[in-house]
Ligand code: HEC
């Protein structure tokens with residue numbers, strides 16, 4: 405019976421050495437080619453400036469009365485009866501063009517509610533019989549910490565959207581059964597009640613490509 409010779413232990417070692425030696429040569433050759441830079445370089449990474457932090461700010465841009473109370477800030481603006489007399493509602497004055505005249509003590513207030521100043525009468529919202537409360541369309545009085553009730557009495561559909569979470573901002577959870585686990589911003593966190601139109605804002609910059617295209621590549625891309 406013919407038997408093929410078993411490979412001796414010496415054969416395997418020789419073959420491994422040959423392989424490793426060959427591989428070493430291949431790697432040396434590759435290293436040589438790479439230092440010669442045959443395939444060219446990637447464009448160097450540009451120093452990309454970080455986006456201005458103001459665009460990442462999530463705190464609302466207005467503080468409501470309730471926020472001021474919570475932060476224990478100055479509430480002197482709300483001390484109506486520090487200046488006004490009880491049971492003597494301040495008179496509302498209009499100029500010859502039927503524009504409301506704001507007294508200098510309230511010069512921080514710019515009145516402009518609605519496109520034709522349609523809601524500029526202070527007592528549409530403030531309660532003349534008790535300046536420390538707001539009055540809702542159905543005659544109820546609500547506190548300054550309950551602004552959405554006031555706004556909602558005239559802006560029903562928007563109020564409904566706000567309650568459902570489609571207007572304004574809900575944080576925490578979409579699940580309305582999880583009472584206490586989500587928060588809604590008040591209308592006055594975003595809208596100034598006296599001039600509720602949202603002022604236009606500077607848009608955030610577009611996303612930055614990692615490698616800024618060279619002018620040559622750009623002109624090639626645009627027809
Ligand atoms: C620093 C003092 C001061 C405080 C605080 C103050 N008021 Fe007045 N307010 C005045 C003065 C002065 C006038 C002009 C009074 C007048 O003509 O009799 C005025 C006028 C008004 C008017 C009439 C505005 C107009 O255009 O004619 C309203 C409404 C009013 N105040 C509401 C309030 C309410 C509500 C508060 C509290 C949330 C308040 N004020 C807090 C001083 C103050």
Ligand code: HEC
Nearest residue numbers: 467468469481482510515523524525526528529551592597
């Ligand atoms: C659309 C409803 C509305 C009208 C109209 C309105 N207010 Fe107000 N006002 C509010 C609400 C709501 C607040 C509470 C503001 C907050 O939490 O930011 C407030 C706050 C105030 C304050 C205390 C804070 C501050 O800004 O000084 C004064 C004073 C005041 N109003 C006076 C007036 C006067 C005077 C007029 C008329 C010229 C007027 N308001 C018209 C809803 C209204």
Ligand code: HEC
Nearest residue numbers: 516517518519520522523528554555558591595597600601
């Ligand atoms: C007494 C009724 C009444 C109340 C209360 C009221 N609004 Fe208005 N609001 C109006 C009217 C009227 C307009 C004008 C609609 C138009 O011009 O088509 C208006 C317009 C607006 C606009 C559109 C912007 C603009 O200037 O045209 C916003 C936003 C707004 N209101 C927010 C609020 C907020 C927030 C509150 C609560 C602080 C509030 N409103 C309370 C009657 C009211």
Ligand code: HEC
Nearest residue numbers: 552555556559562563566571572573589590591593594602
């Ligand atoms: C998170 C911020 C935010 C909150 C909270 C918020 N709004 Fe607005 N609201 C906006 C913005 C933004 C617009 C769009 C303004 C524009 O297009 O000029 C707007 C538009 C409106 C308008 C104009 C008409 C419309 O529907 O397009 C009304 C009225 C209004 N809001 C009422 C309210 C009332 C009432 C509440 C509270 C129940 C409220 N908003 C809460 C941000 C907010």
